[in-house]
Amino acid sequence: MMNPHSCDDAHLAATYEQTPPPDLLALLEEQDDFLLLGHVNPDGDAVGSVLALAHMLRDMGRTVAAAFPSPPPRWWTDMPGADLVQDNPRQAPVVIALDCDGAGRLAGLQPLHAAAQYSVEIDHHSSTDRTSDILYVDPAAGATGILVFRIIEALGRPLTSAIATCIYWAVATDTGFFRFANTSTEVLEICARCAACGADPHSIAHTNVGIRPLPHLILKGRALVGLESYLDGRVLASAIGPEDFVAAGADRTHVEEIIDDIRLAENVDIYVLFKAIDLDNRWEVSLRSSVVNCAQVARDFGGGGHAEAAGFTFDGPLEKGRTRLLDALSKALPDHHHG
Template identity: 30%
Template sequence: MSGSAARAAVYGNQLEEAARFLKENDDFLVVSHIQPDGDAASSTVAIGLLLEQLQKNFLLINEGSVPRKLSFLPKYSEIVNLSENPAKGKFKHIISVDCADYSRIGSVASMFTEDAIVLNIDHHPTNDEFGAVNLIRTDAAATVEILYDLFQEMKLNWNVSLATAIYTGLLTDTGGFRYSNTTSHVMNIAAEMLRLGVNGHELANELLEKSSLAHILLLKKALSTLAFTEDKQIAWVMVTAADMKDSNATNEDFEGIVNYPRNIEGVEVGLLFKETGKDTYKVGFRSAGKADVAVIAKSFGGGGHVRAAGATVQGPLEQVIQEVVNCVRSALE
């Protein structure tokens, strides 16, 4: 059996095992990673729609809030913000979507029973298979692409709500079908979702074109800090807590800022240093392709994809910048 055939067989077995887990159990807790993006939120609501079809009991939850611009998603209003609405009770059957590792679940893990069984559905290459049941395809463009395969495996009934969730996850994690993860399979799924009634142009306008005033003000501050290495292969910007306050910005207003340094001609890796606490910085990594930033981020305790990753690094800002830039420079060399 060839390597590709063996991987397909393993994936097929994982789909069957995940479907069995969903059919044989009940009372599920569905969680995505902290600070959810379009794919994480879309995967959460898509699982909710799946469980609804199976007539299962479930709770959709996240450690924090879900971006307002995703409020059009079906079941968006049902996703509990644990930081504002402490939920009661413990759950044995957990469905984790788009979490590269267990820590990305955040404080929601406090709601797991000691004997909790986790179904881990994800597409990150750095996923450490923390679930009792793992459904992982690292060459998938988004977790919703895996969910599409799962829904086909389970022969679910498709409707425009489910199609909207799948399309949204694909749209956001492929950068509007521009990134290298946009495969023929992705485009075939997208076309199928459009046939089901998804308004693709409206979603693109809402998710890719519109910007909040806070985002623009934050971008203005970030670009004023733009810096480069001597060879101009690495570029970075910084955003402080004071910048956030002055711009009246929230976490969702950071979307896309890290792409600006990466998109400069000649730059191989773009970085965003975001202050999240005293001597604590969340670092966003974006690669033009020469460096695997998932590996770099993992060396700092983070993770992600070859071209897009993140990590939290502690220390004085100048020290953090130096450590991260040196690590990226070594990867490029």
């Protein structure tokens, strides 16, 4: 019997409804000059999806560049494809936004997407704010990297070691290394295929979750010490202020994932982390909850995200923003305490 995870096996065991739209596949086959963009503050899924698709197009002999509106995290140079990323990309006829909750998440690169002859969005967020000519959006997909995998399979392109590494990276990070609710059969099957084709699960896990910079640990310690309960303990929140960044020798790259440690607290409905993203009193807020729709709350404050994880920013002072948010959360919370 054929090894189900062999690279020669073209098909997954399961079949999935949301195949890539034919107009997208035709565009990828027929055009020859592409610019691929990920969202601002790119995460593993944004960088991995962009680079996986970029590798595929370059392997097909196409001209392709990748860019992000703000620098990717420090680990990203461990992902194959650093040479594909440009600081100041030029306009291309086909511009594809990946993992963006609407083109607004392209920030300073949005004009390139808007001016494209063919604008495309490939994404798994549930936003309805879509402006592109061609959409491949599947909110049921565990990561945007899953959609890129489906595209590669639909086009019959080989899952090279570089592509497998980028897709595994995208999917593993967006599923919290196979712990979150979006960890599906498809996720596990695709990652098994990627591992069979050259992705190294141990080194990718080590780079992403097995080692941390000291400033991050100090910053996290300060955030955990500062945790406070609100609304009868249903909300747990902390703030990382300018003084915390200075004391920890940290910058904004060091705040990633601190909310995930806060989320470990039991008997809490909503987790909140306020972060002073620069010294001029601008605050970024991360929301996590499986009780309240975080995306809806964040949208009311001009932000966005997923139902269980969302964020927004506001101008300080902190106290004012926190009061407004707690007021909104008290209205959004269902009446009955979870006991």
